Amino acid sequence: MGAHGIVLFAHGARDARWAEPFERLSARLAELRGASAGPVSLAFLELMTPDLPGAVAGQVAAGASVITVVPVFFGQGGHVRRDLPAILEQCRSANPSVEIRCATAVGEDADVIEAIAAYCLRQALV
Amino acid sequence: MGAHGIVLFAHGARDARWAEPFERLSARLAELRGASAGPVSLAFLELMTPDLPGAVAGQVAAGASVITVVPVFFGQGGHVRRDLPAILEQCRSANPSVEIRCATAVGEDADVIEAIAAYCLRQALV
Numbered sequence: 001m002g003a004h005g006i007v008l009f010a011h012g013a014r015d016a017r018w019a020e021p022f023e024r025l026s027a028r029l030a031e032l033r034g035a036s037a038g039p040v041s042l043a044f045l046e047l048m049t050p051d052l053p054g055a056v057a058g059q060v061a062a063g064a065s066v067i068t069v070v071p072v073f074f075g076q077g078g079h080v081r082r083d084l085p086a087i088l089e090q091c092r093s094a095n096p097s098v099e100i101r102c103a104t105a106v107g108e109d110a111d112v113i114e115a116i117a118a119y120c121l122r123q124a125l126v
Numbered sequence: 127m128g129a130h131g132i133v134l135f136a137h138g139a140r141d142a143r144w145a146e147p148f149e150r151l152s153a154r155l156a157e158l159r160g161a162s163a164g165p166v167s168l169a170f171l172e173l174m175t176p177d178l179p180g181a182v183a184g185q186v187a188a189g190a191s192v193i194t195v196v197p198v199f200f201g202q203g204g205h206v207r208r209d210l211p212a213i214l215e216q217c218r219s220a221n222p223s224v225e226i227r228c229a230t231a232v233g234e235d236a237d238v239i240e241a242i243a244a245y246c247l248r249q250a251l252v
Contacts, residue, residue, distance in 0.1 A: 015204055018204075020234075075145060112245055
């Protein structure tokens with residue numbers, strides 16, 4: 001059995017500095033998983049590269065047999081509800097022997113919301 | 127001295143369900159602060175209401191003398207680096223007696239990144 005990869009799927013932006021938190025997230029996740037667990041990659045919907053098919057192809061080439069895509073979006077808007085499923089179908093068609101899963105957007109997680117609320121609370125104490 | 131309000135500033139989307147995590151965040155933050163600490167409101171850059179000047183006006187009318195705007199964005203792209211400062215200037219001009227502060231985007235916080243990384247890690251264990 002091959003490795004289980006994780007692709008962090010984000011929106012993308014014109015400003016290169018926009019990607020910095022995603023790069024930190026990717027590095028931290030790779031550290032938490034350990035190198036032997038499988039690859040961690042970033043992918044973007046638009047304005048930045050790689051796109052999701054490119055990131056998936058990279059992980060398949062590196063030996064991933066299962067890939068979990070995690071949408072790093074707060075809300076389940078049109079990008080997560082419409083654009084992403086269409087791109088996932090494209091990825092599955094291109095890689096029929098690979099199991100490509102998709103998680104719920106990170107903003108739907110109670111612990112993520114809790115961490116953001118705690119951050120906001122601290123900002124009003126300064 | 128009046129109350130210290132917090133306005134959570136988000137992007138906005140066409141799909142009303144997109145706002146759900148922000149509504150949960152706002153409710154949780156209000157709970158953490160306690161009702162006496164000051165108001166907590168949502169505001170949107172586009173596609174949803176209220177906009178930031180509207181949310182600020184509402185908090186000023188409710189007696190806030192200090193307002194901290196927290197950008198609920200992952201990265202510091204054009205919206206946070208260019209659009210938001212311009213809107214903040216507009217809010218300050220309209221409310222010269224109110225101190226309007228702005229926090230760093232939530233995605234820049236190490237604890238928020240940690241919570242997102244932990245969520246991503248759990249998704250690949252399923």
